[in-house]
Amino acid sequence: MSTIPTATISRLVTYLRILTSLENQGIKNTSSEQLAEEAQVSAFQVRKDLAYFGRFGTRGAGYTVPTLRRELRRILGLNRPWNVAIIGMGRLGQAISDYPHFEQYDFSLKACFDNNAKVIGQTMSGHQVYGMDALPQVVKEKGIDIGFLTVPQAAAQAAADALVAAGIKGILNFAPVVINVPREVHVEPVDFLAGLKRVSFYIINPGLKEELA
Amino acid sequence: MSTIPTATISRLVTYLRILTSLENQGIKNTSSEQLAEEAQVSAFQVRKDLAYFGRFGTRGAGYTVPTLRRELRRILGLNRPWNVAIIGMGRLGQAISDYPHFEQYDFSLKACFDNNAKVIGQTMSGHQVYGMDALPQVVKEKGIDIGFLTVPQAAAQAAADALVAAGIKGILNFAPVVINVPREVHVEPVDFLAGLKRVSFYIINPGLKEELA
């Protein structure tokens, strides 16, 4: 219980998606074998990942889809609403604010911020844009938990500092740079340029890909 | 040499960015200590990561910024042009096709695809949109290496199959689903919804974050 691999958390998200898909298909029962196949990991791995958090199956019978799904949502903290804000209303910030399925994914977009005077006060995708100076007050008033950092690379650290000062708990960092925050704030990088460069590496080094049977 | 950790490749991308930033600042020399601090890893880790690929520093003196930068670009395969295509011209695909800095990042957007008859033949952000049936021919003619998969979740596997059949070498998968491809094709997930769910988990489990001093 003391320490859980980061990779386990990523896989739990994958298992949850698979369970949601199974539930939508009306499938009531599943097994570590089936989850493993769809997630492209081993069945051992599925069972070990789940074992960090408890016992959710029935020996000999497998797992009940709605039950395991509910448990995974609880483990991941998705059985409660999360309020999010976008920091940086450039192309990417606008595209995200347009994203249609937020509510269905347990997250609620509550505010947008930018420090460009031309957009402050405007409405984008139905959301009013605040100036960065309003951050502390709006975060407090609207109970914002998580910030999407979609500012240019050069502005990322300063914006992150402002988010931390405003009392935000987690940051989804879309900027292609490592940002520095206190330990109690969790940062998840979302970095397609880095992914693109990793693809480049693995294309020119095809031998370095591990097998999967 | 036989096997290199995936995490090492991700860190190499980070080191390269730091070196580019140092070079832009006119800084000529650096050290594993400095790279480690900016990348938020240990100096041991930096040196070990580099050691997988050779010796790039001078004992007692550190690293020369332009030299190490050039070597990392070579290692990552960024000293050559890569041709990319976007598959799925919805909101996300359009936002990416608008992305202004592609050329500067060693990648060249060569084509856009969609299977919606309403957009096929149109021009988006200066790029003509092809139908999916044109994929094999266009990939071949334009020498496309990498596909950005920006279709809805339900369409992702079929689109990935089409990319593989067309002979693509790598896929940047923006769809929130694990796709299944042959071993010789490398897939990198770029999944902000998964990142968001990991943030949720770490916010409700603050004790599970490892320290860094």
Place this chain on the structure above:
DNA sequence: GCAAAGGTGTGAAATTTTCCACAATTCATT
């Protein structure tokens, strides 16, 4: 030209993560 300080490269230890075998339990069938 010598000594001291600074900093890389690397084998080995420590830690983390994954893999595996198997005991334990459940369900279906007769």
Place this chain on the structure above:
DNA sequence: AATGAATTGTGGAAAATTTCACACCTTTGC
């Protein structure tokens, strides 16, 4: 009620990754 097939949960082995100590090389200052 008993047997056999199925499938979970888990302790420990194996593998992968990170951490570390230190030998070794360079530069700087005197």
